[in-house]
Structure formats: C-alpha cells, structure tokens
C-alpha cells in the first residue's frame with residue numbers, strides 16, 4: 297500500500313515540478329534516451345548524428361518542432377519527436393544549450409580549411425551564424441560540429457530534402473553551392489576554433 301501511494305505521489309511530482317531542481321532531474325532522465333545517439337554530454341561519436349551540446353536553445357526547440365510536425369524528415373528522429381510535449385521541447389532546449397560545445401581536434405588538412413574559409417567569407421555564413429559560428433537564436437552552431445554531418449546537412453538543403461526555418465534561408469544558400477565548396481566549408485567549420 298505504501299509503495300502504491302509513493303508511486304502516485306512521485307508521478308504527480310513529475311507532472312507538476314515543484315522547483316527548478318525537480319525540473320532539471322526530470323529532464324536529465326529524459327535526456328538519457330538521447331545520449332545513446334547524440335553522445336554523453338551532447339557530443340556525438342556517431343557518423344551522421346549531430347552533437348547537440350552548445351546549440352542555441354531556440355535552434356534545438358525549432359528542430360524538435362520541425363521533426364514533430366514532419367517538416368524535417370528523419371527515420372531516427374521522427375518517432376522520438378512524435379509524442380514530445382512542448383514542455384519537454386523547452387526543457388531540452390535549455391538543457392543541451394547549456395552544455396559545453398564540442399572542441400575541434402587538430403586540423404588534418406589546413407589547405408582544405410583555408411579553401412573553406414574563403415567559401416564561408418564569400419557566402420557570408422557568419423552574417424547569420426555569427427563570426428565565431430556559435431549560432432544564435434534559430435540559427436545553428438556550426439563550429440566543432442561533426443564534419444560528415446555538416447556535409448550531409450548542406451546536401452539535404454541543396455536537394456530540398458530539408459527546408460529549415462528562417463524563411464528557408466539555408467535552402468537558398470546551399471542551392472548555389474558546388475559539392476567542392478560544401479566539402480571545403482564543412483571541413484573548415486568542423487575544425488573551427
């Protein structure tokens with residue numbers, strides 16, 4: 297009997313968090329389900345899965361809304377986002393945005409990076425993503441993101457497989473990029489310090 301009462305009480309507490317601390321504990325539990333793919337501390341070790349640590353709060357929230365609505369399509373993320381509540385979306389945004397962003401390792405190909413730097417300057421990536429490529433509001437962090445994921449994302453925008461927010465700003469940017477430019481700028485950004 298006691299166990300049943302305790303169970304009911306804790307369920308009620310989860311639904312109506314009584315304090316910020318309870319909130320944090322609940323979201324930490326839920327984020328454990330994300331770590332299997334997005335990595336411990338929000339830093340992905342898996343090909344084609346992005347790191348989430350240090351992404352802007354609003355960017356994370358918008359992407360979860362897009363997956364839930366089906367306007368951003370991905371076999372792995374859509375089932376996860378399907379039943380997600382607005383409150384969870386807000387909490388995930390706060391949780392991952394406060395984590396330390398991934399740090400770039402040593403650059404394996406500085407020549408490719410300097411080509412990528414020219415692409416980024418010429419196409420004014422920093423005008424939206426900020427000069428440090430840390431992102432802001434609905435605009436993604438790019439610095440230190442996994443290289444092959446950046447390549448994939450740019451090809452998805454270019455092919456129209458991903459439309460994105462911000463009046464489809466990225467579809468417009470990527471449409472005009474060559475494959476060589478995508479390769480170079482992704483290398484530059486993944487290694488950006």
Ligand code: HEC
Pocket residue numbers: 326327329330331332333334344345346347348355356357359360369370372373376388436448
């Ligand atoms: C089974 C693996 C898997 C799990 C579990 C998973 N994700 Fe993802 N997630 C992905 C993949 C793959 C992508 C990239 C999709 C693409 O290429 O468009 C992604 C993308 C995202 C993005 C967009 C990031 C960006 O940079 O565009 C967010 C935000 C996100 N996931 C949040 C979460 C949250 C929150 C959880 C836990 C509730 C979670 N994911 C669990 C595989 C997973």
Ligand code: HEC
Pocket residue numbers: 346358415416419420421422423424425434435436437438441446449450458459460461462465466469481
């Ligand atoms: C006019 C503003 C603007 C410019 C210029 C711009 N971006 Fe973006 N970028 C955005 C916005 C907004 C998003 C989020 C789109 C979404 O919701 O999918 C984004 C998202 C991205 C993503 C997806 C990141 C992720 O984690 O999923 C990549 C990669 C990217 N931009 C690369 C670039 C590169 C490289 C350039 C320069 C060649 C560039 N962007 C120029 C606004 C811009």
